[in-house]
Amino acid sequence: MQDLKDYLKGKNKGDFARSVEIVPAYLSQILSGKKRPSFDLMLRIEKETKGAVSVSAWAPDSAA
Template sequence: MEKLRAYITGRSLTLEAFAKSVGCSTVHISTILRGKKRPSLDLAIAIEDATSGEVRATDFKRGDQ
């Protein structure tokens, strides 16, 4: 998921810090970034909130990665 990767790297965040801010593990964020899994709706909303809407929950729908 390039939008999420760009958000994290553009702000010099660690995966650990970002994962903590959205309430999940670093491994889970890494899996999402690699396109292996999509976040649950709750996590997608948490990501949208944490990124102030730069990465929207709808960005994770099937076929958009």
């Protein structure tokens, strides 16, 4: 499993944003940590990345 930022290295972020039905500016905010995607968007990202970036990638670390 990887995070979205790693997955998108070397890929066209504008094309990816459109493929998950968001504008590139919103994707940029997600990648910078300023915004958190909705659960619905997390599911679309997981589908578009064929599971490489799963919904669980957005869970906070649980190092207890």
